Amino acid sequence: MKKPRRLASKLGPLPQSDSGAQQSKHRRVFDHLLASIQSGGLKPGDRLPSEAELGKLFDASRITVAKAVHDLQRMGLVTRRPGAGTHVLAEDRPSGRTFGLLIPELGLTEIFEPICHGMMRTRSARPDALLWGNSSLSVQDSAKAAEQTVQSFISQRVAGVFFAPLELTSEKDAANRRIARALDRAQIPFVLLDRCYMPYPERSPHDLVGVDNRCAGYIATTHLVDLGTRRLVFFAEEFAANTVEARITGFYEALRVRGVKPDWEPVWRGSPQDEAFVRRMIDAARPEGVVCANDLTAARLMQMLIGIGLRIPEDIRIVGMDDVRYASLLPVSLTTIHQDCGGIGAVAMATMLQRLEQPELPIRDVLVPVRLVVRRSCGAPLQKEKHSAN
Template sequence: MSPSARKQKPRKTPPVSGKGKGGGSPSQDSSSAPLHRLIYEQLLEEIQTGVYKPGERLPSEALLCERFGASRITVAKAFQNLQRDNLVRRRPGSGTYVEKPAEQSSLKFGLLIPDLGSTDIFEPICQGIMRSPAARSHSLTWGHQNLDETDKLKATERLCQQYIAQKVDGVFFAPTEYAAMRDEANYRMAAMLQRAGIAVVLLDRDFERYPGRSGFDMVGIDNHRAGFLLTEHLLKAGAKRILFAVRQNSASTVEARMAGYREALFRAQGDCGASVVSGDFENAKFVQQVLNRHKPDGIVCANDITAARLMKTLVSLGVKVPEDIRMVGIDDVSYAKFLPTPLTTLRQNCAEIGIVAMDMMLERLRQPEMPVREVLVRCELVVRESCGMSSLASSK
């Protein structure tokens, strides 16, 4: 009897939920990834290690639902992704079978991230790209230097030219922010890549300002929703005079967060005159002037680094968080929970952004004429002491 004709039994491997033999909880990266992605990665590993061999039938959806504690829809989505990547083939009335690996040439991709090393979200995004199951037969290269803003942009443009000379198959591009000449530099690099016919996937942000949209695929988060949710959270916590704190020359993502902040205030309080403050939040004199003028009892910070700098200054001025001012940020960087008052923030699933980016890149290379896409990865509200509602921890 052939392997494909034998009755299938579920393999006794540890479930992705972390509740199998040995107990324990999944890692932060694993727990924050969608269940269909975890099922996909588990089955992919079993296919690649020979647990399931070419031509062999995978367990039925019902058995996998039981194994992973998942719904039929979730398991079906994992199967669809395996089929999309030509790893399995579904035979109506028979089941799902492992495909014979096709000969695949290795592709070379470049990372073009001027703010790598200075913006905390990009390192885990890069890790997500590299650990994507779809990236295992391909290579990824990047360059990074700790330079001032002008030299950093020049070095990034030189790196862009190197990628073109090397004829890489695609580039993951995160347009720079904060630098005074960022718009011109971002446009130049995008135009160079487009003229060279190199596929581009944008990470986190577009270089076009709203309502404009570039002709490149992009993966990030819903920044308008992020600003709305954090403002709504502070309102529920009892704050009434809420500021939005932003660093000068920030990216277009911050503009979307401001729009969400304004909409949340408008829905809750009507035309209440939302206040956006931009400046040096490490300058105690400037911060004191802001406090005297606006008398805020809540502050939505454009990101965690802004929150960290502002909180340090507030502490030096004798302002208590959250007793005097409630604060929230965005990103959930590694140090957010170690600030003088642990920071309530919206966690970006950076690893998932990286994995999705690689999937988008490969699909763009397979179908270069398909419409431009924008994929938004969901965020999670992480409630800590800075908002004054840590006992009501929840996720969105």
């Protein structure tokens, strides 16, 4: 039996605490183990230190360590053997497979590029290739481009497809269903990224990897309420994905739990670049704070509000979702919900590989945790980042 190497040589130096961000102990353990596996510090067949050893090393509880190790196991990176401990999973599968990336919004939003890079950085994906489909430069052309891309993937007989369903167009539902039917007929498995293409409570028969959007909406809303903001609205564009509906559900739930009973219309759907619509919302709801469906909507709304003479956060507080790269560079740095896009990509690849190897597994929703990043737009004292509990 291979003898375990010393902790320092297996895991490398522990990261120094980041003075700009308070990282949960679970995340610190998980990230360091994942980095050690991906860098080759922990090699296939190596035994991880015991949960007791890891707990001592990271000054974390055994429950916290077990959760981090379980997350690695769920990603297909480690295996637990009774009486033998936890080992890095050795790769024993055919290589040379090609997967297609069907992401119509790749050129329109920032979250999917780091998701794709997360797939490519995953150790288990290195023998395989990712085929990037053509992305559309406009929402109007996205449905046609996506259907052309899926036919190209079918003709090339890719091993599987990562599919982020269309949104923000009236054609999205019909186009998404046509794409799904085409892949099913071709018997090509696909993993959904970020969202399902069927409206709640319907559920497609395919694995989904994303974040807990209801939780994201809840965290953003309770943050504003706890700052003393009572008159809140949720702002979203029309034809948004059902992830937005889940965020709205979390928004309503947070209002209920915090005892806020709106006597105004709390949800507004329209363009943040439509001045007449934005003014109508301001006059009708008189909001003290706005929870936006995503950072792009928040950025556009911020620009409009500043343009009509309102101050952020003095007159209106804003929270977004996604934590895209420009969120901290807006005229007023944006408080937002951070998604671990690289982690979503890694989990999506592990889910795809497991689906190929075990097609009989039940359909799964795999949700990566989110956290709140506090910046100026919410009006909170600027201290350390505030994290979710999940």
